[in-house]
Amino acid sequence: MFDTRFDKKKFQTEIQENLKNLFRKSVEDASSQELFQAVSFAVKEVIMDDWMKTKKTEKKEESKVVVYLSMEFLVGRALGNNLINMKNYKMVEEALDELGVDLNALEDEERDPALGNGGLGRLAACFLDSLATLGYPAYGCGIRYRYGMFRQKIEEGYQKEIPDDWLMNGYPFELRRPEYTQEVRFGGNIRVEHDEFNNAKFIQENYQSVNAVLYEIPIIGYNNHMVNSLCVWDAEPIVNFRLDSFDSGDYYKAVEQENVARNIVDVLYPNDNHYAGKELRLKQQYFFISASLQSALKALKERGYAVKEMDKKIIFQMNDTHPTVAVAELMRLLVDEEGLSWEEAWGITSKCCAYTNHTIMSEALEKWPIDLFSRLLPRIYQIIQEIDRRFVEQIHQRYPGNEEKVRRMSILCDGQVRMAHLAIAAAFSVNGVARLHTEILKHQELKDFYEMMPEKFNNKTNGVTQRRFLLHANPELSNWITDKLGTEDFATNLELLENLKPLADNDNALSEFMGIKRKNKERLAAYIKKHNNIEVDVDSIFDVQVKRLHEYKRQLLNILHVMYVYNQMKEHPEKSYYKRTYIFGAKASAGYTRAKEIIKLINSVAEVVNNDRSINGKLKVVFIEDYRVSNAEIIFAAADVSEQISTASKEASGTGNMKFMMNGAVTLGTMDGANVEIVEEVGRENAFIFGLSSEEVIHFEKNGGYNPWDIYNQDQDIRKVLDQLVDGTYGNGDKELYRNIYDSLLSPKDGSMADMYFILKDFASYRDAQEQVDAAYRDQKRWAKMALLNTASCGKFSSDRTIEEYVADIWHSKKIKVGEE
Numbered sequence: 001m002f003d004t005r006f007d008k009k010k011f012q013t014e015i016q017e018n019l020k021n022l023f024r025k026s027v028e029d030a031s032s033q034e035l036f037q038a039v040s041f042a043v044k045e046v047i048m049d050d051w052m053k054t055k056k057t058e059k060k061e062e063s064k065v066v067v068y069l070s071m072e073f074l075v076g077r078a079l080g081n082n083l084i085n086m087k088n089y090k091m092v093e094e095a096l097d098e099l100g101v102d103l104n105a106l107e108d109e110e111r112d113p114a115l116g117n118g119g120l121g122r123l124a125a126c127f128l129d130s131l132a133t134l135g136y137p138a139y140g141c142g143i144r145y146r147y148g149m150f151r152q153k154i155e156e157g158y159q160k161e162i163p164d165d166w167l168m169n170g171y172p173f174e175l176r177r178p179e180y181t182q183e184v185r186f187g188g189n190i191r192v193e194h195d196e197f198n199n200a201k202f203i204q205e206n207y208q209s210v211n212a213v214l215y216e217i218p219i220i221g222y223n224n225h226m227v228n229s230l231c232v233w234d235a236e237p238i239v240n241f242r243l244d245s246f247d248s249g250d251y252y253k254a255v256e257q258e259n260v261a262r263n264i265v266d267v268l269y270p271n272d273n274h275y276a277g278k279e280l281r282l283k284q285q286y287f288f289i290s291a292s293l294q295s296a297l298k299a300l301k302e303r304g305y306a307v308k309e310m311d312k313k314i315i316f317q318m319n320d321t322h323p324t325v326a327v328a329e330l331m332r333l334l335v336d337e338e339g340l341s342w343e344e345a346w347g348i349t350s351k352c353c354a355y356t357n358h359t360i361m362s363e364a365l366e367k368w369p370i371d372l373f374s375r376l377l378p379r380i381y382q383i384i385q386e387i388d389r390r391f392v393e394q395i396h397q398r399y400p401g402n403e404e405k406v407r408r409m410s411i412l413c414d415g416q417v418r419m420a421h422l423a424i425a426a427a428f429s430v431n432g433v434a435r436l437h438t439e440i441l442k443h444q445e446l447k448d449f450y451e452m453m454p455e456k457f458n459n460k461t462n463g464v465t466q467r468r469f470l471l472h473a474n475p476e477l478s479n480w481i482t483d484k485l486g487t488e489d490f491a492t493n494l495e496l497l498e499n500l501k502p503l504a505d506n507d508n509a510l511s512e513f514m515g516i517k518r519k520n521k522e523r524l525a526a527y528i529k530k531h532n533n534i535e536v537d538v539d540s541i542f543d544v545q546v547k548r549l550h551e552y553k554r555q556l557l558n559i560l561h562v563m564y565v566y567n568q569m570k571e572h573p574e575k576s577y578y579k580r581t582y583i584f585g586a587k588a589s590a591g592y593t594r595a596k597e598i599i600k601l602i603n604s605v606a607e608v609v610n611n612d613r614s615i616n617g618k619l620k621v622v623f624i625e626d627y628r629v630s631n632a633e634i635i636f637a638a639a640d641v642s643e644q645i646s647t648a649s650k651e652a653s654g655t656g657n658m659k660f661m662m663n664g665a666v667t668l669g670t671m672d673g674a675n676v677e678i679v680e681e682v683g684r685e686n687a688f689i690f691g692l693s694s695e696e697v698i699h700f701e702k703n704g705g706y707n708p709w710d711i712y713n714q715d716q717d718i719r720k721v722l723d724q725l726v727d728g729t730y731g732n733g734d735k736e737l738y739r740n741i742y743d744s745l746l747s748p749k750d751g752s753m754a755d756m757y758f759i760l761k762d763f764a765s766y767r768d769a770q771e772q773v774d775a776a777y778r779d780q781k782r783w784a785k786m787a788l789l790n791t792a793s794c795g796k797f798s799s800d801r802t803i804e805e806y807v808a809d810i811w812h813s814k815k816i817k818v819g820e821e
């Protein structure tokens with residue numbers, strides 16, 4: 001079904017017009033990039049009408065709006081996704097085909113807007129897609145980074161970071177909205193003045209300020225004409241160049257201001273699950289929060305509401321602690337600017353703010369040094385002091401005399417501002433992102449808070465959008481499902497996939513299903529040939545681990561196991577091994593040395609293994625450069641095995657696991673994060689589960705770990721692999737290259753716990769699970785069944801389900817319908 005409002009002829013003319021007006025060219029002499037621009041602007045033109053209607057309807061219906069505050073939105077390419085959601089992909093493909101243009105090739109011209117690191121940023125993007133699709137008025141608020149996540153190059157096996165100049169050719173879908181510009185102030189001092197009633201007024205003086213300029217990016221609902229906005233803020237100097245000040249000192253001041261402003265939004269910090277404590281990062285946080293809240297407050301008033309009605313009309317969902325200054329900024333706006341009493345303001349703030357926790361990794365906890373914080377945000381700091389004073393008073397009341405409690409729970413402690421504590425004290429809702437994760441929050445990490453305020457805690461298991469990760473990423477499979485179910489409705493109701501379950505006993509369907517997998521493997525093989533110049537066998541098992549590189553995610557366990565398999569092949573050439581292609585994709589944060597060493601190790605193993613003719617190509621290792629949303633789509637569709645092997649308790653949820661499952665890959669994983677729920681849905685017999693449980697891990701951690709030397713001494717295969725880290729096998733003769741990795745597993749030099757992530761402890765059990773994978777794959781029919789049942793059982797993991805839960809339990813907002821005028 002096509003959207004009738006999209007007229008093919010008109011669309012073609014529009015493209016030609018755009019080419020003429022933008023580039024003075026015709027279709028024949030335009031470059032692919034120029035065509036991409038012309039087509040995107042033509043698509044945007046169609047979007048505009050729906051966008052205007054959405055805003056109108058939203059006002060008319062007096063909707064409560066969800067404001068999703070996030071430092072990251074990893075939206076990925078827009079063109080193809082927008083066409084899918086507008087239900088015009090095929091029509092545009094045809095229209096372009098008639099002009100002799102390939103839509104697929106044009107899609108590759110779009111730079112991924114990579115305004116996020118990994119899971120947290122991509123989740124925000126999936127949520128926006130679901131909100132629009134379900135018809136909920138919503139705004140994403142974030143930063144228009146000049147440089148997004150760096151582009152990764154692999155040189156001699158090492159990661160190189162290349163700046164991501166994603167705006168180089170301009171971004172056709174965004175809209176600059178200078179009329180919404182907000183001023184944001186930093187630094188200076190606070191002067192207190194008293195009015196005639198002796199009310200204190202707090203006046204910020206000697207501050208530096210910048211303008212926050214709004215850019216809107218349309219977020220298109222699926223087949224419903226709804227268009228929400230992703231609002232990203234750019235920073236500009238307030239003092240503009242004035243030629244008449246060219247000769248005076250003002251000129252230099254103007255240039256200086258320009259720099260101060262520009263560098264705020266220069267770059268996305270490339271840390272995933274890690275807090276670095278950089279002043280500029282705090283500046284970024286306050287910059288986009290202040291701009292977003294000021295403009296939300298203005299919009300509220302413009303719509304004719306009183307400030308006191310705010311909690312009926314707006315909800316701020318804070319994506320981790322990064323936007324948590326919102327709590328204090330809202331208090332500042334309500335008390336200092338709107339003249340509300342502290343109690344009134346707190347009543348509103350605590351009804352408007354909700355907080356999502358995404359990680360229990362201690363190195364990710366945001367704790368700002370008070371001196372830095374109070375210097376940059378003097379008034380915000382005062383407000384936090386008052387919030388803390390009142391919160392501590394509550395703790396005292398509840399636990400009289402328990403100073404230890406106060407020390408553990410207060411917001412300000414040991415010269416630091418603990419952002420998670422601020423978020424929990426202020427928010428009416430605190431949620432984890434998978435059932436296990438929420439339980440760990442309640443009973444371990446945030447135990448004190450849960451005990452005192454159990455009503456705030458709730459779980460919202462993550463989900464992913466099937467529009468991008470099934471319809472767009474895997475058109476072959478989507479078409480097949482449509483055919484089998486006799487409906488396309490799974491695009492908005494993923495639970496319908498369970499009707500595929502009977503096909504698990506239908507040989508014909510199974511072979512069709514695996515035929516589609518094979519086609520997708522061919523597509524990935526072509527990508528690998530083009531980018532890595534490695535030939536991979538599409539009849540081998542595609543065993544894939546793609547995600548950010550982090551020690552807790554244990555890419556190291558995976559590659560050590562590959563080293564083990566390779567040893568086995570060499571030692572026992574008589575044994576049979578099912579052909580396997582181990583595929584990795586991962587960016588390491590630029591400053592994360594150990595993660596970079598692991599990338600180098602993977603590439604070294606690839607180099608050795610792929611060039612050893614004696615194993616007859618039975619084993620290949622591929623490291624896909626620059627893993628990002630666009631190539632992820634190709635990778636998920638082609639995977640047989642989904643590696644989800646984090647140390648139990650460490651991966652809050654995982655969302656890649658769901659994208660693999662949707663595309664018929666079988667999970668090889670630990671009982672961690674959402675894996676637990678995936679296994680619950682698909683059945684344990686349709687996954688490969690191994691390793692310590694989260695309870696066991698937590699128990700070992702509390703008791704100072706275990707002794708990895710026992711394993712080294714007892715298991716000669718593991719010993720051999722470990723020795724190979726320091727005997728030059730994979731270091732081109734350099735024995736020191738992987739010494740740090742070796743030491744971290746057996747005897748860390750920095751006094752930390754040996755094998756912190758239980759890699760050796762879980763090795764044997766992982767090896768067994770891998771053998772089960774091998775055996776299961778040999779039985780082609782059994783494998784096909786498992787794969788199909790994974791797709792058929794993924795219904796729960798649509799972000800549509802997640803969003804409906806947020807609405808029902810936290811946001812309480814209402815759907816709108818954007819109709820014809």
Ligand code: 475
Pocket residue numbers: 117118119120121123271272273274275358359364433462651652653654655673
């Ligand atoms: C979890 N990122 C996944 C995903 O809920 C989970 C970014 C900047 C600074 C510090 N940390 C980050 C994260 O913490 C993050 O991406 N967390 C991830 O959130 C969505 O599925 O398990 O690791």
